Amino acid sequence: MILQHKTWQENFTTYTSNLIEADEFRKQNWQSFLDKGFPSNSDEEWKYFNFEELFSQTINPFYAEKQTDLISESEKDQTSFVLPECEENQIILENGQIKSQKISNQQIIIASLDKAFSDYSELKIKYLNQAAKQDVFTLQNNSLWQGGLFFYMPANIVLNEPIQISLLSNSPHCANYSRNLIIIEDNCQAEIFIYCTGLNSSADELYLHNLINQIIIGENSQVKIFFVQNESKNAFQIAYTDIKLQNNSNLDFYNLSFGAKTSKHLIQADFLGKGIHHNLKGIYVLNNSQACHSQVTFNHNKPNCSSNQLFKGILSGNSKAEFSGIIKVKEGANGTSAKQLNKNLLLSPDAKIDTRPQLEIKADDVKCSHGATIGQLEDxxxxxxxxxxxxxxxxxxxxxxxxxxxxxxxxxxxxxxxxxxxxxxxxx
Amino acid sequence: MLLQIKNLKASIKNSDAEPILKGLNLEVNANEIHAIMGPNGSGKSTLSKVIAGHPDYEVLEGEILFNGKNLLDLEVTERANAGIFLGFQYPIEVPGVNNADFLRLAYNSKQVFEGKEELDPLDFNELLENKINMLNIPPYFIERSLNEGFSGGEKKRNEILQMAILEPILSILDEIDSGLDIDALKLVSESINKLLAPHKAVILITHYQRLLDYIKPTHVHIIYQGKIVKSGGAELALELEKNGYAGAVK
Structure with a gap:
């Protein structure tokens, strides 16, 4: 990544002038980004991140549609991968913008997020700035995202078929920004498969996919989300998923990482009501010199919620993985039950894992456990x-x-x- | 001769401790059942593992011939495919690996080794069903992960199921009777008896005469301090039961 802020500033003005909602929010975030600059390894969250590798690449933060080296229509994989179960329910985004959509339940609203924000300002006020994290990549996404996905499921819908959301990257040597707002209202049942990959999967393109998911799960809703990261083997993915859970909701989130040269996914879940259950399961399978950073923050704010995290890593070659997970049980969140476990299988002596399961408990009557294992296959x-x-x-x-x-x-x-x-x- | 062990000396690899097997001799022919008995630490399990090719052990001297071929030149997988089966004293639990899939994989590995065609899942299931019916094994055995959460008795019965599928020429069963209650012991013994055949042989490693009430050995050996010190017929085991090892090895 080239750190020439001066040219970036000019680019930013041109770049954003064409975007819907080229507003104060973007400008503020852009300014904060410039002020803040990139973090370093002394920053706790980025302790194990290989910045040198990222900065040594030429990745233009401004993705422009009219680039010559973009994959043309004819070169694209003719059939983007779709699960057979999702034939009738699929949304395809390219570089964060909706390309096609098909949904069998007509009550569900699917729109581009910038359009939704400009049409409904209350949505924007409520959600745009709600993803609270303010790190440099989030700021970048805040100021440069385009299109985006607004997915809204009204209350009392039970879906029998899963929905696939494909996030395809087609931005050689550029960053592209995805921003997905997924709102599932009360008493719903749904399964969502989010699939991240390079558009031309046969070529190991270099790009940076900067992704923010905001997911809101309403009362009594039962939701499963399968997030599969299968980016190009030369790509970078920096993802941030912000999850808000309401009373008695139940979320199973699968975080399955296979691709990218370096990927980082920060998953933050806020337990905003009582009786919530959240299962988070992760797999990372790495080889060669891949790196994968999984970071989890669970904020148990309310009583009688339970959570269970299980992350399993398989590392070969000289790959590297990080698992940093923290469970914060806030004052008054009595009756919390929270488990966190990270297990790793190192198949090569050169593979490396840093694992940091952490607990921070400020309530009484809680059941929490955490742990990590690192091992080889048993002789x-x-x-x-x-x-x-x-x-x-x-x-x-x-x-x-x-x-x-x-x-x-x-x-x-x-x-x-x-x-x-x-x-x-x-x-x- | 099926198995011929000559002056076998073996120790734990990379260890300065004295050898566990100190010049052991044993000959096993087809259609024979050999019981090997001996006190704890005498080298019984080591012998079984050395024959199977366990990487923790090092052969210092001597040879093992199987059907006239030098077994020590072969890898673990090759020994198995040549027809040697080791029934583990403590069968390993392998979570996430379905028992039926595992059995099919093992069966097909042998088919490939012998230049025969692999069985597809459908055909293999038929074969598997026949075997579990023959051995009175309940169907849930094959639906679960390999040995995961199995009781001691179930694990041993699963070893016998593997033996039935792989049809080895020489089966070495290491304390197949340990951890079994009377009923399970009877079941396991009956199963082993069903798998006997004139061209096959079995080596039973055991502490107890009880097993030999159900499976009649043709030969009984006493192993002591890494050597076979006494051999005889089935009556030797009865004598041991009466007088203990101290009486037998003096």
Whole structure:
């Protein structure tokens, strides 16, 4: 990334002049971004991030539609990957902008987010600045996002088919910005598969995908979200997911990472009501020199909520992973039950994991646990399989699979389960 | 001769401790059942692991011939595919690996090794069903993850199921009777008896005569301090039961 602020400023003015809502919010955030500059490894959140690698790349923060090296229509993968279960319910975004949409339930509103904000100013007031994090990439997204997705599910809808949201990147040597606002009102049931990938999956394009998801789950709603990161192997992804949970809602969030050269996903969940249950399951499968940073903040603000985090990592080559998770149980959040576990399988002596599960408890009568494990495949397990005539290569593969299966097995969409297994095999 | 062990000396790899096996000799022919008995620490389990090729052990001297071939030249996988089966004293739990899938994989590995066609899941399930019916194994066994959450008895029965699927020529069953109650012991023994065949042999490693009430050995050996110190027929086990090892090895 080139740090030439002066040219950036000029670019910013030209760039934003064409955008809907080129307003104060963008300008303020842009200014804060310039003032703040990029963080460094002394910043707790970025302690393990390889900035050198990011800065050594030429990535223009201003993605422009009229670039010559963009993938043309004919070169694009003819069929963007869609789960068979999602044939009738799919939204495709390219560089953060809606390209196509299909939804069987007509009560659900799908629109571009900038349009939704300009049409309904109360939406904008309520949600635009609500993603509270103010780090440099968030500021960048705040000032430069285009299009975006507004997904609104009114109350009392039970969906029997999952919805796929594809976030495709087509911005060679540029950053592109995704901003998704997903609101699910009360008493709903839904499964959403969010799929991030490079538009031309055969080419390992270099780009930066800067992504913000704001997800609001209403009272008594039961939601499953499957976030699959399968970006190009030379790409960077910096993602921030902000989740707000209301009374008695139930969210299963799967964070499945396979792609990108370096990816970072900060997931923050605020428990804003009573009786909420939130399961967060993560897998990262890395090889070569991939890096993946998973950061989780759970704010247990209200009593009698439960959460369960399980992150499993499989690392080979000289890949690196970070898991930093913090559970904050606020004063008065009595009866909280929160678990956090990070397990890692290092398949190579050169792979590296930094894991930091943390608890911060200010309430009484809480049940919390956290832990981390780092290990290799057990020699006894390998010997057991070999002694049954199974080849060493196959034995290692099925044991590694077995390690991930604890999470993959619970994916409720059958074709997504096998797709995840495929991605796992490809990345071993 | 099926198995011939000559002057076998073996120790734990990278260890300065004295060898565990100190010049062991054993000969096993087809259609024989050998019981190997001996006090704790005498080298029984080590012997079984060395034959199977466990990487923790190092052979210092001697040889093991299987069907006339030098077994020590073969990798663990190759020994298994050549027809050697080790029933584990403590079968390993492998979460996330479905038992039926595992059995099919093991079966097909052997098919490939023998230049035969692999069975597809449908055909294999038929074969599997026949085997579990024969062994009176309940169907939930094969639906679960390999040994995960199995009781001691279930794990041992699952070992026998693997033996039934792989049809090894030489089965070495390491304390297959440990951790079994009377009913389970009877079940497991009956299953083993069903799998006997004239071209096959079994080595039973055990502490107790009880197992040999159900599976009649043709030979009984006493192993002591890394060597076989006494061999005989089924009556030797009865004698042991009466007089203990102290009486037998003096």
């Amino acid at each position: 006894e397990e390998i010997f057991y399989l070999l002694s049954r005539g199974i080849s060493k290569e196959k034995a290692l593969e099925i044991l590694t699979f077995g390690f991930a299966e604890e999470i993959i097995d619970t994916i409720s969409i059958p074709s997504l389960r096998s797709f995840t297994e495929q991605l796992l095999t490809l990345n071993l």
